[in-house]
Amino acid sequence: MSAARPLRRGKRSIFGQFTAAAILIAVIAVVVLFAVTTITVQRQTRASLSATVSTDMAGLIDIYATGGREELLRRVADRQAVVSLDARRSHYLLANAAGKPLAGDQPRWPQINAARSEQGFITLADGTAVYAQGAMLAPDLQLLVAREYQRDRAALVVLSAAFLGVGAAIVGAVALVAWITARHLARRMNAVNAALGAAADGRAASFPARQRGGDEIDEMAGHGTRLLARQAQLLKAYKQVSEHVAHEIRTPLMHLDNRLGAVMKERPEPPGGPLAHAREDIRGIATMLDSLLDIASAESRRGDLAGLAELDLSALLTGLAELYEASAEESGLTFETAIAPGVTMLGERMQITRLVSNLLDNAIKYVPEGGHVRLTLSPGPRVAVEDDGPGIPRDQHERIFQRFARATLPGEKPGHGLGLALSRAIAQRHGMLLRLGDGPTGAQFILEPAP
Structure with a gap:
């Protein structure tokens, strides 16, 4: 059996909670920034597609208004062969009111309302994802203008992957720094707790050395060092005074007991007389002083393995x-x-x-x-x-x-x-x-x- 008790540590460390909180905050920050960035890019992409399609639609409507139906059919055919500067491929469809194609590269009218000049993301007959707008040019004539956005979607995927990669690196760096910091602080606090635990158990205690510059933990360790030194000084003084007083009182008491014994030999008295009672009281006081000395000695050696x-x-x-x-x-x-x-x-x-x-x-x-x-x-x-x-x-x-x-x-x-x-x-x-x-x-x- 060991006389020293091990340092008890709580199941939950405040430094572990600090590390977990730092990682959680970093993850939340990265997720929020990723969401905001993704939504902003998507909105900008939609606005760009909408502006491009609307501008193209407005130009064709103007051609129809000035050149008529035949001119519009010719221009639609010409524009199909043109690649836009932003590398977004164009798709057109000029159809009658029933949706029958008159010009363009689409076999049928998609799910979009031309009467309301509706626009948005749709899928063409061949499965191509586009941003399109429809317009009713005349009661028996409707026009569809569409732009592919595959490149924008690919760019968004690349941006998301890069963002998540950088975000993961940031979270990892925060976790590493927080873990190293928490581990360092935990070691220092465990050293302080070990010193306090040793002092509480009556064993020799020493606090960790002061770090460069010092901080709150160093200040606490310094206060603990001074407190233990003060406590040791007081206990030492208390023990010395107690032992001194006990010895100083016990010696004259024993002399007094011996004198009473000598008097009783010279002047015998009946059993249970006053001198016998006095000697019993003296011996009781001496026994009490011996017990006090024994208690002080046992308490001063608490946790000391010497002599065991x-x-x-x-x-x-x-x-x-x-x-x-x-x-x-x-x-x-x-x-x-x-x-x-x-x-x-x-x-x-x-x-x-x-x-x-x-x-x-x-x-x-x-x-x-x-x-x-x-x-x-x-x-x-x-x-x-x-x-x-x-x-x-x-x-x-x-x-x-x-x-x-x-x-x-x-x-x-x-x-x-x-x-x-x-x-x-x-x-x-x-x-x-x-x-x-x-x-x-x-x-x-x-x-x-x-x-």
């Missing part, structure tokens, strides 16, 4: 169970065990022993006579100490792990409220989590790897 070794947890708990069987029997309790063999962990034997001993001491202390205490160990490792005593109110499940905090239970026993605080500090020092379970009756303390 492979520990046979099954053998350790089996030995503890043998010791506590007698204590439980003296208290009128039934002590049960279910210890899986071969379970190991990376830990410090004395600290793990003290942690489990605190839990068993509490169970034996608070479970009334005739009750049950159970110690279990399963792979994971997962240690559970359960009893059928009065239990702990749900609203106090977290409070009891604080220093000097004790559950409000009937028949409260004396104590300083440091045992569970020390047990949790030891658990955290080993990368474990000590919590209260939701047993049906009594209390259930569970020790398992931290998530």
Whole structure:
């Protein structure tokens, strides 16, 4: 088991969203520009065809008006052989009111209304796509003028292909730049998160080096560096002051205890006298100071692998169970065990022993006579100490792990409220989590790897 927790990363990265958004915007921009360009070119092509056909139609109408029907028939025949300057081939049809051809290269009248001078894109009898206009010259005479636009359509296809190619290149370039930028930013942010995660777990933390010029991430990393340095300084000062105060108080207390012991030898008093009570209070205070020092030491070494070794947890708990069987029997309790063999962990034997001993001491202390205490160990490792005593109110499940905090239970026993605080500090020092379970009756303390 490792005492350090891995950095947890969210399933969705803001930088991944940034890359996707950049690509989406680029795609939308290219599509919109392509649509606008295509529509504009098509409109211009239609306007050009319409102007060309209308001009040709107007010229033939003028010939008919000035030269008559025979002149128009001759001119239509002549124009069929002429290729326009814009390379758009022309088609003509001069027909009677019934649509019978009189001149031109078309065998029949197409679907276009000459009476209304209709114009638009149509398909001729041979399947040729053209832009045409019809006109009624006389009650028994109608004229059709058409222009092919295959070249315009081919030019539009080439333009579209070129536009899409350039657009794809632009989208690809945007995607590449966005991906490289997002990847670079993600690496920097992951480094910052790793440093903060290491600091939160009590491990050594170092922020990434400042980039040239600096930016918001560098500014955040700088603030984080100063914050961690300040935190480390405060914790160091707190630990030094706590240890100094504890040692300074403990020494005179022990001297005072020795003096009281000497006085009691010179002037014996009945059992339970005031001097005996005073010595008990002194020893209680000394024990409390020792616990505070142990808590500070465990918290300061959280996540530190130094001093930890492979520990046979099954053998350790089996030995503890043998010791506590007698204590439980003296208290009128039934002590049960279910210890899986071969379970190991990376830990410090004395600290793990003290942690489990605190839990068993509490169970034996608070479970009334005739009750049950159970110690279990399963792979994971997962240690559970359960009893059928009065239990702990749900609203106090977290409070009891604080220093000097004790559950409000009937028949409260004396104590300083440091045992569970020390047990949790030891658990955290080993990368474990000590919590209260939701047993049906009594209390259930569970020790398992931290998530």
